[in-house]
Structures are given as structure tokens and as C-alpha cells.
Amino acid sequence: MTRLRMGMIGGGPGAFIGPVHRFAAELDREIELVAGVFSSDPGRSKxxxxxxxxxxxxxxxxxxxxxxxxxxxxxxxDFVAVVTPNHNHLPSARAALQAGLPVICDKPLTATLDEAHALAAVVRESGLPFAVTHTYSGYPLVREARARVAAGAVGTVRKVVVEYPQGWLAGEASGKQAEWRVDPARSGLGGCIGDIGVHAFQLAEFITGLEVTELLADLGAVVPGRALDDDCTVLLRFANGARGVLLASQIEVGELNGLRIRLYGDRGGLLWRQEQPNTLTLHTLDGRTEIVHAGGPQLGPDALSRTRTPTGHPEGYLEAFANLYRDFAAVLRGEQAPLLPGIGTGLRGMAFIATAVEASRAKAGWVKLSV
Structure with a gap:
């Protein structure tokens, strides 16, 4: 099989996510990074x-x-990966699509909802493949959770609690990775809500298979002098009437990357944690608890097809990221990858960010979420 050739936009010296994209893309030897505009400074790009x-x-x-x-x-x-700060997502992805190249883009989709709609129009006009790297939907046990919820393992979903606590921005935002995330000119409308809150939102919709229809948001810039939110509490209502809570924070001292989701139905509940990604816990109404392990024979086809090692050999963030690239490679080869986040997922994420920010500022109470 001929390896697909990737060009990268962004990911220059000092970047965190550029090397992650490279490792993930090349893990299964279907893709090779061969070119890039790694920085707006030609010298740094070289x-x-x-x-x-x-x-x-x-x-x-x-x-x-x-x-x-x-x-x-x-x-x-053969395609382009956009791994820049948010304000460059629209111009970079648009230029690539207009040059006839498919695009895989970091989240959030763009800096603003208007930009997201503009990019969606370019994607539709181009007819080219486009994906968004919502990494956590690449974990095998996240896909297993989605499949089990769809099969009725928890019954009708009643309650969703999704949390994403970090502590790395509890003090002064120093260094390349921190500075752009708290700068409205580069990050866009949202701070924490756009950096990690949107991951929590996407995970909740992905696993439940339900869309959020309304939200009530309380977003704060806790660190003095900070222009963008760094602590977020959002109540959610889903299309089937289920209620939810989304907590995202980057000022919780001692927290690392503690994304976790709990959901409860009328027949059971489940728990998945990103820091222990190789186990999925399921509870039943009669008091039984099942621990599902990554790589086990009880997994469904979506999870098994994206697991590389036997049970007990941990896989993590890079492998989950690589699963998105494997899905994207499949699409570029004319195959199907229905779980790959695309332009619609990106649009919903930007609508969530914009709605939460605006509703919180206006103290608007419950508001509709519409794309």
C-alpha cells in the first residue's frame, strides 16, 4: 500500500501538538509527513x-x-494537517481546500462561529474530505461505550456528567503553549471552553448519540487580568430530555488531564476516564458492575478494529490520535469511517462555544443551542 503524503501547517519549533500529529499520523505506516509550512517565519519553518x-x-x-x-x-x-493556533484555522484550511487538498484540522474548528460557517461552506463547495481531531473519540473504549449505549446497555439516557479538570493555567500563563490560549486574538471567543470544554461537549454527544438542545452557562476568568474564561460550568439538556453537567477548568491546582464522563440511564450507568483509558465501568440496575478492558474479546467491532495490543498492554493518547488518522486515511482511499469527526462535529463545537460564552456574559439563563 502506497503511503499517503502529508503536509503540515503549523507545528514549528516549541509546538506541542505538531509532533503529536506527526507521531499519530505515522504510527500505522499509512501516512508520512513529507512537507510543511511549520511557522509564519520562513527561517523557523526551515x-x-x-x-x-x-x-x-x-x-x-x-x-x-x-x-x-x-x-x-x-x-x-496528498492532504494537509492544520495544527496552528485557532485564528489560523480558517485561512489555512480554506487555502488548502481551494488548492484541491483534503484537510484534517485541530479543534476547535475556528476562532469564531462565523468563521466556522465560512469554512463549512468551503468544505461543501470543495467536496473534499475534512476531519476535526477530537482525539478522545479515537479511544477504543470510548467507541465501545458509544456502541453499548446505542445497544441499550444503560437504557434511556437520563443524566450525563462530563468533566475536564486541569490546573496548568492556575497561575501566570507563561510559555508558547499557554500564551496563545489566553490571547483573544489567537484563541478566539473562548478560552478554557474552546480549549478543553469543547472536547467534553463532543465526548458527551459522541457517546450518548444525543444532541444538546439547550444550555445554561457560567464561565469565569478567575485569574486576575485574564481576558478569556479559565473556569466553566455548563448545564445541558439533551434532545431526549436528559439533563447534563459539563465542568471544564484550567485553574484546578493539582489536576492534570482528568477528562472523565459518567452517564446514567433507566437500566444502568457507565464511567470512562481519560487518565485510565483502558477500562470502562458499567453498572446495572440490579447492582452488578462489569469492568471492560481494552483489547478484550468482549469488545465490539468498532473498538476491536482500533486496538493494537492484547489486553493488559496499555494504549493511550497517541494511539487514540492515530485512530483518527487511520480513519482519515481510509476516507482518502475511498472507504467509510463513520465515527471520524467531520465538519458537522466542528460546527456543533463552535456553536457550543459561542452559545456558552454569549449566554454567560449576558446571564441569559437557559438558551437554545443551534448551529
């Missing part, structure tokens, strides 16, 4: 070539240069 071990001649100074040069090559790039 410098990144050494870190990524690619031909320095294919580390470009601008998008136009990359698209023109790669188009002329027999071994030119």
Missing part, C-alpha cells in the same frame, strides 16, 4: 525540517509556495 527529519527543501515559507511546489512534484502531498 529549522523545523531538522526536527521532523524531512527534506529541508520541503519546509516552505508560505502556503502559496508549498501548494505550488508540491503540485508540481510527482510525489507531492
Amino acid at each position: 529549522a523545523a525540517a531538522g526536527a521532523y527529519r524531512i527534506d529541508p527543501a520541503r519546509a516552505y515559507g508560505s502556503l502559496a509556495e508549498m501548494f505550488t511546489t508540491e503540485r508540481a512534484r510527482a510525489d507531492g502531498i
Whole structure:
């Protein structure tokens, strides 16, 4: 099988997520990073070539240069990964799509909801594959949870509690990764709500198979002088009438990356935690508890097809990320990948961010969530 050739936009020196994309994309040897515009500074873009071990001649100074040069090559790039701060998602993805290249893009989709609608229009007009890297939906046991909920394991969903606590922004935001996340010019409308709250939102909708229809939001900038929210509490109502609570915070000292979800139905409940991703806990109304392990024979096809090692050999964040790239590669080869987050998921995420921010500022109470 010929490996697909990836071009990267962003991910230059000092970036966290660029190398993650590279590792994930190349894990299954279906994709190879061969080119990129790694920084808006041409010198830094060239410098990144050494870190990524690619031909320095294919580390470009601008998008136009990359698209023109790669188009002329027999071994030119097949698609683009956008891994920039949020304010560059729309211009980068739009330019790639208009150059005829499929795109896989970091979340949130864009900096604002208006930009998200503009990008969605470009995606529709292009007819090209487009995906959003909501990493946690790539975990095998998250996919198992989704399948079991759909099969009725918990019955009718009544309550959803999804939490994403971090503590790394409890003090001064220093360093490249922190600084852009608290800067409205680069992060966009939301701070914590856009960085991690949207992950929690997507996870809740993904596992339950239900859409959020209304929300009540209380977002705060707790650290003095901070312009964007760093602590979020959002009440949710789902399409079937279920109620939910979404908690996202980056000022909870001592917390690392504690994403977890609990949901309860009229027949049972379940729990999954990102920091212990290889177990899924299910409870039944008669008092029994089942612990499901990653890689076990009891898993359904969605989970088994995205598990690489036997039970007891832990898989984690990079493997989950790689599952999204495996799905995207399948789509590029003309196959189906129905669980891959696409432009619709990205739009819903941006609508959630915008609605929560605006409702909190206005103290508007319960508001409709509409895309």
C-alpha cells in the first residue's frame, strides 16, 4: 500500500501538538509527513525540517509556495494537517481546500462561529474530505461505550456528567503553549471552553448519540487580568430530555488531564476516564458492575478494529490520535469511517462555544443551542 503524503501547517519549533500529529499520523505506516509550512517565519519553518527529519527543501515559507511546489512534484502531498493556533484555522484550511487538498484540522474548528460557517461552506463547495481531531473519540473504549449505549446497555439516557479538570493555567500563563490560549486574538471567543470544554461537549454527544438542545452557562476568568474564561460550568439538556453537567477548568491546582464522563440511564450507568483509558465501568440496575478492558474479546467491532495490543498492554493518547488518522486515511482511499469527526462535529463545537460564552456574559439563563 502506497503511503499517503502529508503536509503540515503549523507545528514549528516549541509546538506541542505538531509532533503529536506527526507521531499519530505515522504510527500505522499509512501516512508520512513529507512537507510543511511549520511557522509564519520562513527561517523557523526551515529549522523545523531538522526536527521532523524531512527534506529541508520541503519546509516552505508560505502556503502559496508549498501548494505550488508540491503540485508540481510527482510525489507531492496528498492532504494537509492544520495544527496552528485557532485564528489560523480558517485561512489555512480554506487555502488548502481551494488548492484541491483534503484537510484534517485541530479543534476547535475556528476562532469564531462565523468563521466556522465560512469554512463549512468551503468544505461543501470543495467536496473534499475534512476531519476535526477530537482525539478522545479515537479511544477504543470510548467507541465501545458509544456502541453499548446505542445497544441499550444503560437504557434511556437520563443524566450525563462530563468533566475536564486541569490546573496548568492556575497561575501566570507563561510559555508558547499557554500564551496563545489566553490571547483573544489567537484563541478566539473562548478560552478554557474552546480549549478543553469543547472536547467534553463532543465526548458527551459522541457517546450518548444525543444532541444538546439547550444550555445554561457560567464561565469565569478567575485569574486576575485574564481576558478569556479559565473556569466553566455548563448545564445541558439533551434532545431526549436528559439533563447534563459539563465542568471544564484550567485553574484546578493539582489536576492534570482528568477528562472523565459518567452517564446514567433507566437500566444502568457507565464511567470512562481519560487518565485510565483502558477500562470502562458499567453498572446495572440490579447492582452488578462489569469492568471492560481494552483489547478484550468482549469488545465490539468498532473498538476491536482500533486496538493494537492484547489486553493488559496499555494504549493511550497517541494511539487514540492515530485512530483518527487511520480513519482519515481510509476516507482518502475511498472507504467509510463513520465515527471520524467531520465538519458537522466542528460546527456543533463552535456553536457550543459561542452559545456558552454569549449566554454567560449576558446571564441569559437557559438558551437554545443551534448551529
